[in-house]
Amino acid sequence: MIQLTHLLCPRFPFLGPYQPMTQYFLHQLIELLGKDIVTTDACEVSPWLTDWRGVFEGKAQAVVRPLTTQQLADCVRLCSKHAIPIIPRGGNTGLCGGATPDASAENVIVSLDRMNRIHSIDARANTLVADAGCILGDLRRAAQESDRLLAVSLAAEDSSQIGGNAATNAGGVNVLRYGMMREQILGIEAVLPDGRIYDGLRSLRKDNTGYDLKQLFIGSEGTLGIITRVSLKLHARTHIRCAVLVAVESAAHALGLMQQVVGACGPRLQAFEFFTAQCLDLVLGHTEGAQAPFGRTYPAYVLIELADTRNEDALMALLEEVISQALEQGFCQDAVVSASMTQLQALWRLREDISEAQRADGPHLKHDISLPIDSIPEFMSSVEQRLRAVVPDCRLFVFGHFGDGNLHYNVSRPPNAERAWAADWEDRVADLVFAEVASYGGSISAEHGIGQLKRRAFYEYKDPMQIALMKQIKQLFDPNGIMNPGKLL
Numbered sequence: 001m002i003q004l005t006h007l008l009c010p011r012f013p014f015l016g017p018y019q020p021m022t023q024y025f026l027h028q029l030i031e032l033l034g035k036d037i038v039t040t041d042a043c044e045v046s047p048w049l050t051d052w053r054g055v056f057e058g059k060a061q062a063v064v065r066p067l068t069t070q071q072l073a074d075c076v077r078l079c080s081k082h083a084i085p086i087i088p089r090g091g092n093t094g095l096c097g098g099a100t101p102d103a104s105a106e107n108v109i110v111s112l113d114r115m116n117r118i119h120s121i122d123a124r125a126n127t128l129v130a131d132a133g134c135i136l137g138d139l140r141r142a143a144q145e146s147d148r149l150l151a152v153s154l155a156a157e158d159s160s161q162i163g164g165n166a167a168t169n170a171g172g173v174n175v176l177r178y179g180m181m182r183e184q185i186l187g188i189e190a191v192l193p194d195g196r197i198y199d200g201l202r203s204l205r206k207d208n209t210g211y212d213l214k215q216l217f218i219g220s221e222g223t224l225g226i227i228t229r230v231s232l233k234l235h236a237r238t239h240i241r242c243a244v245l246v247a248v249e250s251a252a253h254a255l256g257l258m259q260q261v262v263g264a265c266g267p268r269l270q271a272f273e274f275f276t277a278q279c280l281d282l283v284l285g286h287t288e289g290a291q292a293p294f295g296r297t298y299p300a301y302v303l304i305e306l307a308d309t310r311n312e313d314a315l316m317a318l319l320e321e322v323i324s325q326a327l328e329q330g331f332c333q334d335a336v337v338s339a340s341m342t343q344l345q346a347l348w349r350l351r352e353d354i355s356e357a358q359r360a361d362g363p364h365l366k367h368d369i370s371l372p373i374d375s376i377p378e379f380m381s382s383v384e385q386r387l388r389a390v391v392p393d394c395r396l397f398v399f400g401h402f403g404d405g406n407l408h409y410n411v412s413r414p415p416n417a418e419r420a421w422a423a424d425w426e427d428r429v430a431d432l433v434f435a436e437v438a439s440y441g442g443s444i445s446a447e448h449g450i451g452q453l454k455r456r457a458f459y460e461y462k463d464p465m466q467i468a469l470m471k472q473i474k475q476l477f478d479p480n481g482i483m484n485p486g487k488l489l
Helices: 004-008 021-033 042-048 069-082 136-145 162-167 251-268 277-286 312-329 341-352 354-361 373-390 421-439 455-461 464-477
Strands: 062-064 086-089 108-111 118-122 127-131 185-191 197-200 226-233 240-248 269-276 300-308 334-337 368-370 395-401 406-412
Touching: 021 062, 021 069, 042 062, 042 108, 069 108, 069 185, 069 197, 069 226, 086 162, 118 136, 127 136, 136 162, 162 226, 240 251, 240 312, 240 341, 251 269, 251 300, 251 312, 251 373, 269 277, 269 341, 277 300, 277 341, 277 354, 277 395, 300 312, 300 341, 312 334, 341 354, 354 395, 354 406, 368 421, 373 395, 373 406, 373 421, 406 421, 421 455
Parallel strands: 062 108, 086 108
Antiparallel strands: 118 127, 127 226, 185 197, 185 226, 240 300, 240 334, 269 300, 269 395, 368 406, 395 406
């Protein structure tokens, strides 16, 4: 008699008849790491299958939450042996579906949320070493307790993880002064797709010994390996801060204002944020406790923050002088200056709560773009004209980090339209916006990455030679294609 067990599963006869090979993999995974590390129950896996916006949803057979780099390496090595896809997941704050699995039921989601230890803070060398699962806001507070500043600051900093920040080359509100994540990272540790551990966790400011390999992992969206630990730059703590919310007539006026502020304030300029009246109205309508800053509505607003290590009076005097000159020259129509930290935080809330207000409002078509700064006003005018010609009543919510050329150009359904409008119009609107971005020499992704959302546009607008080189690097690191499939490349 033919034994079906040996016919269907010749290498593993003890599994019994009709037992799928994935069950053998899960058995090995649990035996290797333990049930406290590996979750396979469908109900417990389910919350890990969607992105923060609820736009993307996938499948997975397990969630792995290692405690150490070695446990993660063991997991990846086993997945590599069985060609099991791995989806690294941080704080799930991304907007492009980069940490959400695709439709393959074989996927294993790897979360580093339990790897959240701060290993060192060196106030003399100005460095911080931490596990990838550490929450960004916690790291910023830890640096502050040592009288230092971790410069990366995001609206989602109290839920985003530093490993995800590194993997997506996050930006935020302080890029104008300190740069993106690439500029903040001195070294990394990472697990490669075959399970080897890459030890590049250096805290050196200078290391001119060949290729800077860490930069391959930063911004790779988990497609080349999983970042497990980072060494970060710290800066002098700028505990003297003052902010002003300025009402402007147009983006062109905001550009003129920025030129004046940069020239007068130099490195004290911490942030220069732009948002339209529609964004402010959305925040006021959806954020409890938010208050209108002016007695009337203006077309747009700029939030400016100056920061320094000392002399609050001098900093405030400088800010007031600059804004007074801007009012006289017609760059702004009105302004409100923070007189306390509470007021400063209230002004920032009007800017940072825009994404949450959009989420409450319903699906928005989000476009995280960058442009040559001088072309922003003209772009905003031309792309709106093109959109209005196709969808006359669409609602536009434009905000972003004006000082570094990054706009979040978001389009939402016309009044009274069904929420399904976003899904129906997503590709057409994106094609229109991205074509206009390309005509100005801009980029379709400034800080959010590519993920699932922008893969088609990535191939359309990225230089073919650059894509070919990226594919060669991907093939070198991950020949089996198991690292975060369906993202980026």
